[in-house]
Each structure stands twice: as structure tokens, then as C-alpha cells.
Amino acid sequence: KQEQPGELGEQQPKPDHGEDSYDGHGRLAGRVALITGGDSGIGRAVAIAYAREGADVAIVHLPEEQEDADGTLGYVRDAGRKGVSLPGDVRDEAFAGAIVDRTVDELGRLDIVVLNAGYQKDRDGIETLPTEGVDRVFHTNLYGMLFTARAAVPRLPAGSSIIVTASIQAFQPSPTLIDYAMTKAAQVAFVKALAEELGPKGIRVNAVAPGPIWTPLIPATGWDAEKVESFGQDTPLGRAGQPAELAGAYVYLASDDASYTSGSVLAVTGGKPL
Ligand code: NAD
Secondary structure, three states, rough: OOHHHHHHHHHOOOOOOOOOOOOOOOOOOOOOEEEOOOOOHHHHHHHHHHHHHHEEEEEEOOOOHHHHHHHHHHHHHHOOOEEEEEOOOOOHHHHHHHHHHHHHHHHOOOOOOEOOOOOOOOOOOOOOHHHHHHHHHHHHHHHHHHHHHHHHHOOOOOOOEEEEEHHHHOOOOOOOHHHHHHHHHHHHHHHHHHHHHHHHHHHHEEEEEEEOOOOOOOOOOOOHHHHHHHHOOOOOOOOOOHHHHHHHHHHHOOOOHHOOEEEEEEEHHHHHOO
């Protein structure tokens, strides 16, 4: 008997979205990428994919995550590319400038900047919003992005690409992530404004807006076990995404395939509308 579509479940090939799953085609050959938050989660998947597409990569990460950075760079070197680890804090203006200089010094040029370092924490209402916590979210997600972009732009040749990891939270803000959602909305405004400024120089600026992606950020957010357990199940695809399922979006936006795409927001949300 012919199988009904609904009965295919068990027999459907299960796509492999593990961190070793991205297969490259040399689409970024000869380019150099700087990825903030490149040791972990989404940034790690992007670093691996970029290396497999032929790019050398510098990854910026918090110093306490050196082991993760070394793991990511292992994949980069296995792909035959050069990798540089840049430990430090993007909230520090001097550091954000130094990472751009070090990338160009050690890897020779800079073509792709992925402004991805980010931080979020569960909030339980406006009345108890902690000033210090909000400072960390604002400074990491906004100043970190601004300082790095400001330092990078003078080093970017025509044809280069800046990509910001925004979030579905920019468009569908949750009260439990109120300060984080504000930063993500601001990042989208930043992308649109910067795309207009840099268009005449041939530099493209875009955002990726991920939906729920299973990364180390999620269990660390402070949600209760039930919320973590059900993370992503309210998407049309019924599950959270894996970081490797975002990699193609970042490769596309960095590559010449996206040569006429700037100021855009690419949703990778498991079907949730922005
Ligand atoms: P993650 O915790 O795995 O990665 C965060 C990265 O940011 C780490 O590499 C960390 O070292 C770096 N970082 C944080 N603060 C920093 C600082 N002050 N200086 C330097 N580096 C710093 O989390 P992730 O989920 O991969 O997050 C990456 C980006 O994706 C963030 O901007 C996040 O807001 C965004 N995002 C995540 C999701 C999700 O569901 N995971 C959804 C939408 C958007």
C-alpha cells in the first residue's frame, strides 16, 4: 500500500545538523572573517562553515571560554584554514579596536565581520529589573557591536560584508527578555542605517534573525526546567534549531551570491513569522 504522507515519520531520513555537518564548496575562498562570539553556539557553527568554504577566521570570545575556542579552531584547521583566537571583552572599546588590528596583522586582510557576541538573562518583570544585569545586556549587545563595527569599517574593502546576529525577539519581544529584545530591535535599526551609509563603498550590511536555537546560552538564561525543555516547540517546525542550521544563511550573506542584498533581515526561525 502506498504510504500516506503522515505515516512517513519513522522512515524519513533524519537530517544531520550536528556541528560537523556543514559541507563547504569554496564560496569564501581567500577571504578573512572576524566573528565575535565565534567559539560557541551560533558563532562556532559560522566559524566552522566559513573555514569549510575557504575562509581564514579570527574568533573573539570571553577569556573563560578558551577551551571552546580551541575546539572551534580545531575544526578550522582541519578544514585547512588559519584560525586565530582573540580572548577578551567586546564591551571594552580598546579591545574591540585591537581585535580588528590583530585580525589584519595575523590573517592579512578583513572581508567579513560577524557581530554575533551576545548575552541575555531571564527577567521576571519591570519592577525587579536589575540595573547591573541590564548594563551587561546593553553593553555586550550594543556597545560591543558598535565598537567592533567602528573599528572594522576603515579596514573593509569594497565587496565585503557585515552580518549582525539579531533575533526574532526584535520583532516578537518576550517580557521575560525585555532588555535583550530592546537590544535586538536596536541592532536591526543599526543594520539598516549602516547599510545605507556603507552602500556607496560597496560594503553590505545585513542581519540574521534566528528563532530558538539550541546553544549554551539557553540553559544559562535562567528559565525554569519546563521552559527550557519546551524551547522551540511552539515553532511551526515544532523544535529548536541547531546552530549548524544557521550556517548557510551566514555563508550566503557573506558570499557574492548576496551581492545585491544589503539592509535585510534574514529570518531563520523554524517558521515563526518575524
Ligand atoms: P552562546 O552563549 O553560545 O554564544 C555567545 C558568545 O558570545 C560566546 O562565544 C561568548 O564568548 C560571546 N560573548 C558574550 N559576551 C561577550 C563579551 N562581553 N565579549 C566577548 N564575547 C562575548 O550563545 P548563542 O546562542 O550562540 O548566541 C550568539 C548570538 O545569537 C547572540 O547575539 C544571541 O543574542 C543570538 N541569538 C541566539 C538565539 C538562540 O536561541 N540561541 C536566538 C536569537 C539570537
